[in-house]
Amino acid sequence: MNIQSLKKTREQLLTIFTFGLDAVNGAKCVSHYLTLKRLPTDRIWVAAVGKAASSMMEGVINHLKATGSESRLAEGLVIYKQGYDAANSALGANSNITLFESDHPVPSLRSLEAGRRLAEFVKKIPNTDTFLFLVSGGTSSLVEVLPDTEMDPDNQVQELVALNNFLLSNPWPIDVINKVRQSVSCIKNGQLLDVVPTPYCIQLTISDVANNDLSIIGSGLLEKGTEALAEINIELPDWVKQMQQRCIDNHKKPTSGQQHVEHHIIADNAKARQAIVDYAASVNLPVVVNATIEGEVATASERITTSLVNGEAGLYVWGGETVVQLPENPGKGGRCQSLALLIAEKIQQHENIVVLAIGTDGSDGPGDAAGALVDATTIQRGLQLSLDSKQALLDANAGHYLAETGDLIDTGPTGSNVMDLVIAVKLDPR
Numbered sequence: 546m547n548i549q550s551l552k553k554t555r556e557q558l559l560t561i562f563t564f565g566l567d568a569v570n571g572a573k574c575v576s577h578y579l580t581l582k583r584l585p586t587d588r589i590w591v592a593a594v595g596k597a598a599s600s601m602m603e604g605v606i607n608h609l610k611a612t613g614s615e616s617r618l619a620e621g622l623v624i625y626k627q628g629y630d631a632a633n634s635a636l637g638a639n640s641n642i643t644l645f646e647s648d649h650p651v652p653s654l655r656s657l658e659a660g661r662r663l664a665e666f667v668k669k670i671p672n673t674d675t676f677l678f679l680v681s682g683g684t685s686s687l688v689e690v691l692p693d694t695e696m697d698p699d700n701q702v703q704e705l706v707a708l709n710n711f712l713l714s715n716p717w718p719i720d721v722i723n724k725v726r727q728s729v730s731c732i733k734n735g736q737l738l739d740v741v742p743t744p745y746c747i748q749l750t751i752s753d754v755a756n757n758d759l760s761i762i763g764s765g766l767l768e769k770g771t772e773a774l775a776e777i778n779i780e781l782p783d784w785v786k787q788m789q790q791r792c793i794d795n796h797k798k799p800t801s802g803q804q805h806v807e808h809h810i811i812a813d814n815a816k817a818r819q820a821i822v823d824y825a826a827s828v829n830l831p832v833v834v835n836a837t838i839e840g841e842v843a844t845a846s847e848r849i850t851t852s853l854v855n856g857e858a859g860l861y862v863w864g865g866e867t868v869v870q871l872p873e874n875p876g877k878g879g880r881c882q883s884l885a886l887l888i889a890e891k892i893q894q895h896e897n898i899v900v901l902a903i904g905t906d907g908s909d910g911p912g913d914a915a916g917a918l919v920d921a922t923t924i925q926r927g928l929q930l931s932l933d934s935k936q937a938l939l940d941a942n943a944g945h946y947l948a949e950t951g952d953l954i955d956t957g958p959t960g961s962n963v964m965d966l967v968i969a970v971k972l973d974p975r
Contacts, residue, residue, distance in 0.1 A: 546896040546921075546972065554970050555918055558901040559954070561821055561860070561968055566905060568820030569812035569961045571597035575604025575679065575749055576611075578811050585745045588674040591621045592666055594659075594688055595681030595763065596649070596906045597751050598625040599633050600960030602679065606639065618642075619674060622666045624659045624687050629958040647687040651709045654702050660690040660732055668740050675745040678806075682753025682906065682962035684763030685723055690731040692795030705729075708785060716841060716868040719754050721779060723764045729788040731795065734760070735769030738804055746806040752813040753906075753962045755839065755865060759808055767806045814864040814963045817905060821862050821968065831859035838863040838967060841870070842880055846887035849967060853898050854891075858973040866964045871941050878944025879910020881965050885917035885952070886943040889924050890934055896921045897972040903954055906962035912944045914953040916965070926950040 546554070567573070593602040602623050609615045621642035623633070626649040636642050643666075647659040670676050686709065691701055708729065712722045727734035738746075746767065754761045760770030781789075818835055825832050833856050838845050845867045853861060867880045885902040892898045903909070903916030927934055927950050937946040947953045 550972070551899070551920060551922070554899045554972065555920070558899060558918060558968055558970060561824060562901060562903060562966065564824040565817035565821040565966060565968075566959055566961060569751065569817045569905065569963045571600030571681065571751060571812070571960045572604040572607060574751065574811040575601045576608045578749055578809060579605065579608040584675045584677065584747065586673060586675045587617055588619045588671075589617055589677050590619050590666070590670045590674055591677045591679065592624075592663060593622070593679035594624045594663065594684045595679075595751070596626050596629055596683040596958070596962040597681035597960055598623050598679065599630060599636060601681065601749070601751070602636055602642065605677070605679070606636065620666070622662065624663065626683050626687060649683045649686040650713060652686045652689050652705055654698075656687055656689045656705075657691065657702065660688040663688050664690060664732060664737065664740060667737060668742065670741070670743050672743045674743055675747065676741060676743050678746070678748040678767060680748055680763045680766070681751040682762070684766070685726050685733070688732065688766075691729065692731055692791045694791055694795070704784070704788060708788065711782070711785070714871045716870045717779065718839070718868065719866065720758065720761045723761050724770070725781065725785070726764050727770070729785075729792050730764065731792065732766055733764035735765055735767060737766040738806065741767075741804050744804055746804050748806055748808050749811050750808065751962055752810050753964050755837065755964075757810050757813055768808070812961060812963055814905075814966075817963050817966060818862050818864045821860075825860045831857070832862065833857050833859040833971070834861040834863065836863055838865040838867065840867060842867045842884045842887055846884055846891065849900070849969070850888055850891040853900070853969055853971055854895060856971065858897075858971050861969040861971065863967040864964060869941060872939070875911070876937070876940045876942025876945055877910070877912040878914070878942060878947065879904070879908075881909040881916035882914065882943040882947055882953070883938060883941065884967070885919045886923075886934055886938060886946060889919035889952075892919075892921055893924050894921065897974045898969060900967065900969040901954070902965065902967045903956075904965050905959060907956045907959040910944065913955050914944060914948070915956040915959075916954050917943075917947045917952045918954055919947075919952050923947075923950055923952055
């Protein structure tokens, strides 16, 4: 593949990605839902939490403005990830919307304050009004309420940080991680619903987990899971078990009775992939693969490259979330960058293959990059710079390697979060 063809194919992949992203944009998906479905009461209270919180709240405001019904919004609360405030300048113009920045992927004292604010917000909703809850990935870290104990607050935060660092350093899927988070929380696993006064509860969700399990997305603030932690075969250290016991000892009976929640998944990974497939059809680009991907990055990269090397020319699309085993002192770059670098090692002899591995939320581990775009020349460029791809992977430092080779992609916050996408083009070598 000559330089011009390679450049054109790389640009094509980025264009294809934008079509998938646009289909799951938080503002568009929320506004579309509200256009089709009338809320049960005139007055609404809206809380938005997650990486797409600002975008989702923007969808509510856009709909109310378009229908001339801004007065329906009694009050709003937006809890968003640090740096994910692109839409907040417009939201801040609304005096009845409170904006609160919290921390992700590791919770902090701000996460506890955010959890307190969310619980207090919910408690004051009149039972004649609608509670519209907008949830997206990242919620588990952004809001938390821990048991009342005699423990020093600073020590309690340190323990919470240690727990999340422990969970994130292991190659466990998100459902396992969030089950543990639920077991030490006073609002997760459906417990926030205990303080909801109104029977009119609607949750609109942008799913960042496989199978769209509502008890796992955001650790299920309004949805109790059916699978107990005891059924998940993992060994937890004694200090984590002590955190769990404190939560059990502190458990209180529901104050309002369990309300019914009307749930709607308004965006997920399958929707993003389908938009990409539809776009490919519109430009007569054959789609060879449209499938999910999961598991360790080494296994996932093998599956992807085997399909690409042995498959026909065309577009290949995978979606999901892989996992990485982190060393004691990990470098820069998340699972998408590790996956991309592993694939780059395997396609060095295949000049007709270009691969984009990217997080739909605009972030991928430590650093600002969303993912990486690699081809047969990636490793060649690394060798010219005296870089060692294998060592970078061992050190979980793929981000540094790919920054040096010029393969990182930085999108900034996207207004969505539907796990990751791997999009590849294989050109006909003839």
